[in-house]
Amino acid sequence: MLQLYYAPNSCSLASHIALEEAGAPYTTRRIDLKNGEQRSPEYLKVNPKGRVPALATDRGVLTESPVILGYIASSFPQARLAPIDDSFAIADVQAFNLFLTATVHTAFAHVFRPTRYGDGEATAAAMRDKAKPSLHDYFGLIDSRMSDGRPYVHGDHYTISDPYLLVFSRWLDRADLGPVDKFERVAAHRKRMEARPAVQKVLAVAEA
Numbered sequence: 212m213l214q215l216y217y218a219p220n221s222c223s224l225a226s227h228i229a230l231e232e233a234g235a236p237y238t239t240r241r242i243d244l245k246n247g248e249q250r251s252p253e254y255l256k257v258n259p260k261g262r263v264p265a266l267a268t269d270r271g272v273l274t275e276s277p278v279i280l281g282y283i284a285s286s287f288p289q290a291r292l293a294p295i296d297d298s299f300a301i302a303d304v305q306a307f308n309l310f311l312t313a314t315v316h317t318a319f320a321h322v323f324r325p326t327r328y329g330d331g332e333a334t335a336a337a338m339r340d341k342a343k344p345s346l347h348d349y350f351g352l353i354d355s356r357m358s359d360g361r362p363y364v365h366g367d368h369y370t371i372s373d374p375y376l377l378v379f380s381r382w383l384d385r386a387d388l389g390p391v392d393k394f395e396r397v398a399a400h401r402k403r404m405e406a407r408p409a410v411q412k413v414l415a416v417a418e419a
Contacts (some may be wrong), residue, residue: 213237216265218244218358219418220385223264226279227417228374231409233287241414250272277308282369292371302364308363315349315379318342325386343367343388350394351381357396362403377404 215230215237217223221244228325230237242248244262249261258265258274265284266273274281284293294300321342325335353376357364363398380401383391391398404410 214240215224215256216240216242216263216267217417218242218249221263222276222366222375222378224381224417225276225371225375225378226264226283226412227413229280229283229292229371229375231413232369232374232407233283233290233292235283252272263412270308275312276402276417277305280308280375281305284371288415291368294365294368294370304365304372308375310349311372311375311379313403316347318349319345319379319382322346346383346388347393350380350397354394356397363400373400373404374410377401377410 212229213235215223215227215370217227217239222317230303231347242254244263248254249258249263255261255274257267257272260274261276264274264276264279266279267281273282284290287390303376319342321338325338328338329335329346353364361367363369364376377400380394380397391401405414
């Protein structure tokens with residue numbers, strides 16, 4: 212049995228949705244980030260990085276969203292959450308997910324948690340001011356990618372990239388960068404995702 216360590220309003224939402232979409236046997240453990248539970252000795256034994264998500268498997272704990280998403284897709288191939296038998300297509304999935312991790316997520320971190328990167332309110336304000344137009348550019352790239360009318364990130368078929376993009380399209384509201392309708396195709400993708408039964412089920416639990 213897999214166990215997902217998650218927190219509301221975090222990127223763990225993508226892994227949670229992927230587990231549900233895959234029909235995986237799993238349980239969840241909610242981590243209270245606001246009260247610092249991620250830094251507790253108990254949780255640091257699970258994930259010394261003090262972050263979510265973490266996925267406990269029978270072979271050990273996995274961390275980092277793209278890794279967990281890839282593990283879910285390869286562990287439950289019948290769910291067809293990634294084109295694991297096509298080397299180029301799976302590389303394209305990985306490239307998109309790493310862009311979300313290394314570029315989009317990092318820019319959001321400069322908005323939400325600037326104290327990770329610098330001291331003082333002036334520094335924090337400068338980070339936010341710089342990150343917001345960068346995020347606008349990044350979502351513009353994603354919106355352009357979907358300009359051919361594709362319903363999902365990689366075309367007609369739903370993959371692990373889709374719940375991961377949903378995380379960040381929802382964060383646009385939190386970062387005061389919305390409305391998401393600025394990005395027509397990203398907004399349509401978000402509505403399409405939020406209509407999926409698995410997504411609705413996870414949002415009702417994970418974001419409550």
